[in-house]
Amino acid sequence: MEDNKAIVCKDLTKQFGDFYAVNKISFEVLKGEIFGFLGANGAGKTTAMRILCGLSFPSSGTATVAGFDVYKQQEKIKKSIGYMSQKFSLYENLTVLENIEFYGGVYGVSRKEIKTRSEELVQTLGLESEAKKLVGALPLGWKQKLAFSVAIFHKPQIVFLDEPTGGVDPVTRRQFWDMIYEAAATGITIFVTTHYMDEAEYCNRISVMVDGKVEALDSPANLKKEFNADSMDEVFYQLARGAKRSGD
Amino acid sequence: MNAVTLQNISKSYQDVKAVRDVSFEVKKGELFGLIGADGAGKTSIFRILTTVLLADKGTATVAGFDVVKDYKAIRDRIGYMPGKFSLYQDLTIRENLEFFAAIFGTTIDENYELIKDIYDQIKPFSDRRAGKLSGGMKQKLALCCALIHKPEVLLLDEPTTGVDVVSRKEFWAMLKSLQEKGITILVSTPYMDEANLCERIALIQNGRIMSVDTPENIIKSFPVKLYAAKSDAIYKLLKDFRAAPVVDSCYAFGEFLHVTMKGNRETGSSELRDLAIERGHTHVVVQEITPGIEDSFIRLMNEKTEVSAHQ
Numbered sequence: 001m002e003d004n005k006a007i008v009c010k011d012l013t014k015q016f017g018d019f020y021a022v023n024k025i026s027f028e029v030l031k032g033e034i035f036g037f038l039g040a041n042g043a044g045k046t047t048a049m050r051i052l053c054g055l056s057f058p059s060s061g062t063a064t065v066a067g068f069d070v071y072k073q074q075e076k077i078k079k080s081i082g083y084m085s086q087k088f089s090l091y092e093n094l095t096v097l098e099n100i101e102f103y104g105g106v107y108g109v110s111r112k113e114i115k116t117r118s119e120e121l122v123q124t125l126g127l128e129s130e131a132k133k134l135v136g137a138l139p140l141g142w143k144q145k146l147a148f149s150v151a152i153f154h155k156p157q158i159v160f161l162d163e164p165t166g167g168v169d170p171v172t173r174r175q176f177w178d179m180i181y182e183a184a185a186t187g188i189t190i191f192v193t194t195h196y197m198d199e200a201e202y203c204n205r206i207s208v209m210v211d212g213k214v215e216a217l218d219s220p221a222n223l224k225k226e227f228n229a230d231s232m233d234e235v236f237y238q239l240a241r242g243a244k245r246s247g248d
Numbered sequence: 249m250n251a252v253t254l255q256n257i258s259k260s261y262q263d264v265k266a267v268r269d270v271s272f273e274v275k276k277g278e279l280f281g282l283i284g285a286d287g288a289g290k291t292s293i294f295r296i297l298t299t300v301l302l303a304d305k306g307t308a309t310v311a312g313f314d315v316v317k318d319y320k321a322i323r324d325r326i327g328y329m330p331g332k333f334s335l336y337q338d339l340t341i342r343e344n345l346e347f348f349a350a351i352f353g354t355t356i357d358e359n360y361e362l363i364k365d366i367y368d369q370i371k372p373f374s375d376r377r378a379g380k381l382s383g384g385m386k387q388k389l390a391l392c393c394a395l396i397h398k399p400e401v402l403l404l405d406e407p408t409t410g411v412d413v414v415s416r417k418e419f420w421a422m423l424k425s426l427q428e429k430g431i432t433i434l435v436s437t438p439y440m441d442e443a444n445l446c447e448r449i450a451l452i453q454n455g456r457i458m459s460v461d462t463p464e465n466i467i468k469s470f471p472v473k474l475y476a477a478k479s480d481a482i483y484k485l486l487k488d489f490r491a492a493p494v495v496d497s498c499y500a501f502g503e504f505l506h507v508t509m510k511g512n513r514e515t516g517s518s519e520l521r522d523l524a525i526e527r528g529h530t531h532v533v534v535q536e537i538t539p540g541i542e543d544s545f546i547r548l549m550n551e552k553t554e555v556s557a558h559q
Contacts, residue, residue: 040412041383140286166410167438169285169453170546174499181483195412196439201502220503231502233413233441240414245382 006031006158006189007052011061014047021047023212024061031157034180034190036200039209040240045193046162048209052191053160054078066157079107082151082188085162089147092136096127099135100150107154121149141172145179152183159183161192165199177202197233206232208239215239249312251276251401251432252297257306259292266292267303268455274401274434274448279427281446282436283545289455290436291331294405297434298328311400324352327394331405333386337379341370341389344378345396352397362429363392366422384415391422395431402426404435408442420445440542451545458548463541470539470547472496473516476504479529488527494519499546504533506543 007029014022022044029035039045050056052065054074063070066080090099097118104114122131125145135143144164152159161180165173177199184190192203200206200220207217216223216239220232227235252274259267267289274280282290295301297310299319308315311325335344345367349356360367370388373381378389387407394402404423408416420442427433435446443449444463451458451466459466479485486505489498496508509516517534524532 040414041410163410167286169288169438169549170440170542171499171549172285177500185483195410197413198502202500236413237417240412243414 004031005029005064006033007035007063007065007191009052009061009063012048012051012058012063013060014044014051014056015059020212022051022058025209025212025214026061027207027214027217029158029189029191030204031189032184032187033205034184034192034203036203036206037191037193037209038200038206038236039193040243040245042245043209043240043243044212045209049160049162049191049193052077053081053083080157082154082156082159083162084144084147084151084159084164086144086164086166087162090135090143090150093134095134096122096131096138096146099146100153103150104153109154117153121153125149141168141175144168144172144176148176148179148183152188156188158189158191161190163193163195165194165196173199197231197236200232200236208236210239210243211245249276250274250309251278252280252308252310252434254293254297254308255306257293257296257303257308259289259296259301259303266455267296269306270452270455270457271306272450272457272460274432276432277427277430279423279433279435279445279447281443281449282434282452283438283440283443283449283541284436284452285438288452290452291405292455293452294328294330294403294434294436298326298403299323324397325400327397327399327402329390329394329402329404329407331409333378333390335378335386335390335393338377340375340377341381342374344389345392348393349396354397356396359396359398362398362426363395365425366395367392383411384418387411387415387419391419395426399431401432401434404433406436406438408437408439416442440540440545443541449541451541451548453545453549453552456552458552459544466541466544467539470544472508473513474537474539474543475507475509475516475520475534476501476537477507477520477524477532477534478504479524479532481529484527485524485529488524488529489520492523494523497547497550501542506537506539508547 005028010026011024012022013024025048037045051058051070054077058070065077068076094102100118100121101114122128130138148164165176180190205219207214223235227238229235250273255271257267257270284290296303296308296315299315299322310322313321315322345356366388370385408419423433448462450460486498486500489495489505489507494509496510498505498507507520517536521532521534
């Protein structure tokens with residue numbers, strides 16, 4: 001496998017009965033890249049992401065994540081990646097520090113390192129006065145920033161972000177992207193889904209899934225040229241309006 | 249006449265001030281948007297207007313009735329679609345619809361004209377259980393159920409959250425046609441781009457209304473010039489602009505940065521261009537642009553934060 005690839009998929013397929021949730025998708029994500037994984041509801045994004053995170057086996061095709069095989073090396077994949085989603089990321093009944101300690105511990109970061117780095121992290125996030133408060137009491141924007149920091153606390157090679165900015169106010173949404181850029185600059189590969197088309201523009205490259213297939217894959221600028229569109233919103237609309245499936 | 253009025257409404261949950269002294273009106277027949285992020289207080293306002301939550305302070309009316317004294321009259325006259333899918337998951341599409349028609353003392357046939365366009369899209373699946381429907385189909389069913397008794401006022405709490413661009417466009421087209429049939433609509437959304445589809449909007453943040461007006465007027469009242477800028481290294485450009493003393497604010501906006509400058513400058517574009525080139529940027533583009541709702545929202549948010557920091 002080539003060294004500069006964080007993810008390589010070839011004809012990756014997931015079949016439930018006669019339904020092809022993911023239908024022969026092929027793409028590569030470069031190391032350190034911010035890769036936007038877009039698609040309409042029900043296009044198959046979540047299913048594909050579950051395979052890439054080592055949570056579900058494909059029906060056919062091949063894929064490696066951080067150099068590990070999605071069939072045989074799921075546990076190694078899990079150790080090499082970070083994950084956060086809008087829906088669940090942190091334990092609301094643990095404090096800020098406890099959440100960091102818990103995730104650090106799960107991913108095998110040493111106690112000593114957890115202690116020093118969690119103090120640093122709390123400081124960087126400006127959460128000093130909230131460090132011993134329950135996460136449930138934090139505003140959503142803070143939760144999401146903390147969840148992202150926790151997801152990359154063990155310095156994974158790749159972080160998967162599933163609609164990380166849903167429902168967040170416009171200023172916090174941008175602060176969140178600042179954090180994504182910072183992380184990418186340290187060499188972490190970012191794999192992100194979003195419904196905000198302006199955020200698609202912040203990615204180096206994006207793919208658009210329609211009905212289980214990857215129908216477009218390029219930089220935002222090239223896609224706009226290809227589809228003769230002013231915005232990614234228009235590109236997405238042109239691709240997705242013909243979709244036959246819709247789902248959650 | 250106003251279909252909805254709120255006067256100095258406040259609501260707290262223990263220490264959290266969810267709604268702070270909120271006042272606005274929705275005119276009869278209007279499509280009015282309540283625009284703000286999660287936790288801004290939108291849902292509390294909806295729950296007060298739908299008479300399922302009591303405000304701590306202030307008064308509110310819906311369809312001319314007081315939310316406390318005349319709550320029963322309001323319940324007959326409104327259609328409510330909560331943010332969370334709240335239909336019966338183990339009833340079919342048709343059963344859900346029949347159920348809602350029955351409890352409002354009507355039948356599907358009686359008001360079929362109103363829901364026809366929406367219902368036609370899910371009719372082929374009318375025997376499927378609601379729990380087995382896709383997000384877009386649930387949304388359409390929920391809207392049908394909220395409409396089946398021909399309400400005067402429709403209250404929709406984040407109907408398009410988590411829904412993709414295509415379904416969102418379809419949904420807003422449905423709202424427009426309902427409005428044309430004379431129904432007043434109060435709808436909330438965290439998506440700033442949807443604000444432009446409303447006649448008037450209220451921007452809400454931390455329980456406070458920051459502005460109420462037409463989208464055009466809110467944009468017009470943006471107090472300074474706004475520039476869009478880009479270069480080959482957009483993230484570095486963001487940092488360089490933020491570090492520059494002449495720059496007041498700089499945010500990423502799709503493929504461009506949106507920049508405002510301190511003071512009233514006539515030569516802003518060229519100053520920014522020079523600044524970028526000086527820092528070694530290539531393919532620099534800077535142009536003056538018309539702000540959008542999201543620009544206004546960010547500016548108002550920052551002004552409010554500064555004000556409260558000085559208090």
